[in-house]
Amino acid sequence: MREVYLDNSATTKAYECVGEIVKKVMCEDYGNPSSMHAKGVAAEQYIKEAKETFAKLMKVKDKEIFFTSGGTESDNLALRGAAAANQRAGKHLITSAIEHPAIINTMRHLEEEGFRVTFLPVDRYGRIRLDALKEALCEDTILVSIMYVNNEVGSVQPIQEAASIVKAYNKNILFHVDAVQGFGKYRIYPKKLKVDLCSVSGHKIHGPKGTGVLYIGENVKIKPIVFGGEQQKNVRSGTENVPGIAGISLAARTIYQDLDVKVAKMRNLKKHFIEGVSRIEDTTVHGLYDETSAPHIISVGFAGIRSEVLLHALEEKGIYVSSGSACASNHPQVSGVLKGIGASQEFLDATLRFSMSEFTMPEEIDYTLDTLYNIVPKLRKYTRH
Amino acid sequence: MRYHTFLIKYGEIGIKGKNRYLFEDALVRQVRFALKDVEGEFEVHKSQARIYVDCGEDYDYEDVIGNLKRVFGIVGICPVVRMEDRGFEQLKKDVVAYMDEAYPDKHLTFKVESRRARKSYPKNSMEINCDLGEAILDAFPETRVDVHHPDVMLNVEIRNEIYVYSQIIPGAGGMPVGTNGKAMLLLSGGIDSPVAGYMISKRGVGIEATYFHAPPYTSERAKQKVVDLARIVSRYAGPIRLHVVNFTDIQLYIYDQCPHDELTIIMRRYMMRIAEYFAKKDGCLGLITGESIGQVASQTMQSLAATNDVCTVPVYRPVIGYDKQEIVNIAEKIGTYETSIQPYEDCCTIFVAKHPVTKPSVEVIRRSEEKLKEKIDELFDRAVDTAEIIEVK
Numbered sequence: 001m002r003e004v005y006l007d008n009s010a011t012t013k014a015y016e017c018v019g020e021i022v023k024k025v026m027c028e029d030y031g032n033p034s035s036m037h038a039k040g041v042a043a044e045q046y047i048k049e050a051k052e053t054f055a056k057l058m059k060v061k062d063k064e065i066f067f068t069s070g071g072t073e074s075d076n077l078a079l080r081g082a083a084a085a086n087q088r089a090g091k092h093l094i095t096s097a098i099e100h101p102a103i104i105n106t107m108r109h110l111e112e113e114g115f116r117v118t119f120l121p122v123d124r125y126g127r128i129r130l131d132a133l134k135e136a137l138c139e140d141t142i143l144v145s146i147m148y149v150n151n152e153v154g155s156v157q158p159i160q161e162a163a164s165i166v167k168a169y170n171k172n173i174l175f176h177v178d179a180v181q182g183f184g185k186y187r188i189y190p191k192k193l194k195v196d197l198c199s200v201s202g203h204k205i206h207g208p209k210g211t212g213v214l215y216i217g218e219n220v221k222i223k224p225i226v227f228g229g230e231q232q233k234n235v236r237s238g239t240e241n242v243p244g245i246a247g248i249s250l251a252a253r254t255i256y257q258d259l260d261v262k263v264a265k266m267r268n269l270k271k272h273f274i275e276g277v278s279r280i281e282d283t284t285v286h287g288l289y290d291e292t293s294a295p296h297i298i299s300v301g302f303a304g305i306r307s308e309v310l311l312h313a314l315e316e317k318g319i320y321v322s323s324g325s326a327c328a329s330n331h332p333q334v335s336g337v338l339k340g341i342g343a344s345q346e347f348l349d350a351t352l353r354f355s356m357s358e359f360t361m362p363e364e365i366d367y368t369l370d371t372l373y374n375i376v377p378k379l380r381k382y383t384r385h
Numbered sequence: 386m387r388y389h390t391f392l393i394k395y396g397e398i399g400i401k402g403k404n405r406y407l408f409e410d411a412l413v414r415q416v417r418f419a420l421k422d423v424e425g426e427f428e429v430h431k432s433q434a435r436i437y438v439d440c441g442e443d444y445d446y447e448d449v450i451g452n453l454k455r456v457f458g459i460v461g462i463c464p465v466v467r468m469e470d471r472g473f474e475q476l477k478k479d480v481v482a483y484m485d486e487a488y489p490d491k492h493l494t495f496k497v498e499s500r501r502a503r504k505s506y507p508k509n510s511m512e513i514n515c516d517l518g519e520a521i522l523d524a525f526p527e528t529r530v531d532v533h534h535p536d537v538m539l540n541v542e543i544r545n546e547i548y549v550y551s552q553i554i555p556g557a558g559g560m561p562v563g564t565n566g567k568a569m570l571l572l573s574g575g576i577d578s579p580v581a582g583y584m585i586s587k588r589g590v591g592i593e594a595t596y597f598h599a600p601p602y603t604s605e606r607a608k609q610k611v612v613d614l615a616r617i618v619s620r621y622a623g624p625i626r627l628h629v630v631n632f633t634d635i636q637l638y639i640y641d642q643c644p645h646d647e648l649t650i651i652m653r654r655y656m657m658r659i660a661e662y663f664a665k666k667d668g669c670l671g672l673i674t675g676e677s678i679g680q681v682a683s684q685t686m687q688s689l690a691a692t693n694d695v696c697t698v699p700v701y702r703p704v705i706g707y708d709k710q711e712i713v714n715i716a717e718k719i720g721t722y723e724t725s726i727q728p729y730e731d732c733c734t735i736f737v738a739k740h741p742v743t744k745p746s747v748e749v750i751r752r753s754e755e756k757l758k759e760k761i762d763e764l765f766d767r768a769v770d771t772a773e774i775i776e777v778k
Contacts, residue, residue, distance in 0.1 A: 308730070312601030382640055382736065
């Protein structure tokens with residue numbers, strides 16, 4: 001059976017070359033980068049090279065790149081590490097209501113630790129309200145964290161404007177960006193954006209799972225959240241995941257090749273898909289779907305069909321998608337993001353997320369549309385009542 | 386303390402007259418099955434109406450006890466210290482040492498109960514009892530003898546070697562699986578049906594199972610959950626053959642043709658028919674369900690009658706008189722509860738009507754089913770022909 005993978009915001013298939021380099025490092029260049037002998041030096045080269053790669057792609061310094069176990073750890077280190085290191089300056093944190101659980105739940109944890117957190121509301125397109133941000137800032141504010149691209153509806157946040165507002169209010173307030181869904185689709189330059197911390201995940205860019213990057217501006221004070229052998233300047237202890245670091249680095253370099261062409265292709269497919277899916281009665285596309293939204297995420301509500309049922313019906317035809325956001329899909333609860341953007345009741349439990357990658361082909365989109373035309377009316381015939 | 390042997394005590398099967406060896410052989414088989422994945426070497430053998438598990442040098446005591454406690458037919462497990470016969474004086478010393486190690490607090494009453502399997506032993510049972518008792522009293526003045534209600538019953542068996550034991554760990558009871566035929570369990574992902582399977586299996590009945598899934602309305606994970614449940618039940622019941630039936634087309638056809646408030650009842654009648662089909666095919670002597678009177682609309686007395694109407698083999702409903710909490714308690718005890726409460730929808734609830742009939746009449750339901758005449762046989766055949774069979778062990 002044909003296989004159409006449209007769940008690239010959950011995770012991506014690794015590039016072949018990434019698989020090869022990971023294997024090579026695991027089986028041949030397996031030294032511990034902290035070892036003094038040649039095996040260690042060989043391993044260390046991969047880390048050095050990876051730092052240079054990310055430094056170049058993000059236009060930052062090598063020493064501002066840190067490797068973690070993924071987006072979640074990068075977010076945790078950024079928020080908890082920065083909050084702990086700067087709490088003397090204040091105890092107020094700001095984020096949005098539609099962040100990934102890695103941010104929301106870390107913020108809730110910090111609330112328990114005695115910090116005060118403001119969750120900014122979003123407009124109906126899933127963008128944070130800048131006026132609300134202005135209002136929320138206060139003398140006690142030390143850290144603001146806003147995601148680059150929302151993982152459920154694909155809204156792109158006005159990071160540069162938000163960071164300008166924050167820095168104009170008080171340049172010492174740190175700004176963190178969770179760029180897990182944005183990196184590899186957008187060229188993200190922390191210094192130009194005026195952000196201090198930026199999280200990236202490997203497996204969303206055709207790299208290995210269990211790999212991530214945190215950019216930490218050189219003047220940013222941060223405390224470690226795990227303790228051990230003081231690797232990575234004691235910001236992130238633990239023997240470096242050298243195969244993973246080599247893999248995420250190669251994935252980043254590969255995804256940036258012809259990035260504009262790849263993104264333009266995804267945009268065209270997205271447009272085509274939205275036009276096609278809009279022909280089905282009683283559907284809605286959440287968020288914005290013009291050029292100001294992410295090129296790869298399409299969130300569609302199908303009234304009258306539970307998302308889980310449609311998901312499995314598509315799966316029977318070889319098409320893999322997510323209901324809501326994949327990270328939250330093993331909880332049978334309604335998406336906070338859809339509520340946050342004010343989606344109407346009938347779509348809350350009836351929304352699927354289709355997410356593409358550079359490998360998505362026009363025929364696959366057509367096949368998916370044809371399948372939807374075929375099964376949506378059938379599924380609507382059988383409902384609970 | 387290192388135990389060399391486990392003495393397996395069984396109750397009911399001891400009284401089954403001439404068939405006793407069948408039961409004992411089944412128990413030996415089940416004990417071997419239960420120990421097959423435990424680290425260590427074990428030899429299971431019958432001797433003079435007892436079953437012994439002799440253990441090699443190294444074995445995992447906790448695993449042995451844990452696994453034996455799940456074998457139906459075992460009433461008690463006695464960990465035995467085996468001693469070489471080096472004369473009675475040495476035996477006294479060894480028994481005193483055993484008591485010392487097994488009971489650090491000596492404020493206890495005891496009784497020595499000896500058996501002479503080797504009749505050539507120089508002392509008779511009465512003498513052994515008295516002399517060993519005296520040795521223990523001399524060694525530990527805090528102890529006392531109580532021949533009626535002792536805290537510790539110290540068993541000493543004179544065989545080629547001497548077996549000493551005083552502890553009885555309660556077993557699962559029931560009868561060894563395989564001594565009472567087989568039955569077909571209707572297994573859903575819920576709490577009740579795994580418990581029902583466990584209870585029937587406890588009476589020595591082997592289990593097969595049928596699960597109905599309804600893609601795309603139920604997910605692959607819901608099916609995996611049922612396989613996991615079957616695996617937990619199989620730790621007690623032995624290997625389970627699980628039939629996974631794709632039920633979607635039948636369900637949708639019923640939905641198309643029949644009144645929606647009767648959907649669940651008609652659906653359950655077809656589940657019974659399909660389960661019975663597999664039961665007969667595989668030589669099962671009855672069906673098992675997890676129904677409990679009044680728990681849901683499809684389990685009222687009228688609904689049960691309507692469902693039962695299609696069955697020609699006996700339907701066993703071991704939790705029929707149990708409250709939910711009582712069933713949950715058993716599910717927790719046997720280890721199925723955590724798996725059962727995973728939140729995946731099963732096919733019984735996907736099209737459930739807001740107000741399903743609670744007092745269906747068999748006549749009315751039969752008439753409604755007439756409307757399925759055109760295609761139902763074909764759908765039935767396809768459902769049973771395409772069923773996936775998973776051997777769970």
